[in-house]
Amino acid sequence: MDKTIKRLPDGEFTILKIIWQLPEPTTSAQIMDKLGEENHWKPQTLLTVLARLTEKGFLASVRKGRERQYRALVSEEDYLALETSDFIKRHHGQSMGGLVKTLFQTNSFSEADLAELRDLLNK
Known part of the structure; x- marks a missing residue:
């Protein structure tokens, strides 16, 4: 992947999050099981999303017998770093201060949360 x-x-992110939680390689049947019985996913829809994720370079796909096995090519950490950066750019004009101010105004933080933030800032 470049x-x-x-x-x-x-929808694609939902499936990728599940793949990160499952042991690799994983199959569409394992993904459907993890989605649970009350999910809105049909098997064919899942297969379409898996094919898209493979085309986009997020997954590797190998056929084993009658089933395909999937492995993530992008780590959860790398993808979440992109999401965070994109969020800050779109909503706070690349201002970390603006983001933090908004977080403090709209959320209550526990003492443990604040201690973790202090540790991060000190590093």
């Missing part, structure tokens, strides 16, 4: 990771639509 170094330019693109932001995924929510």
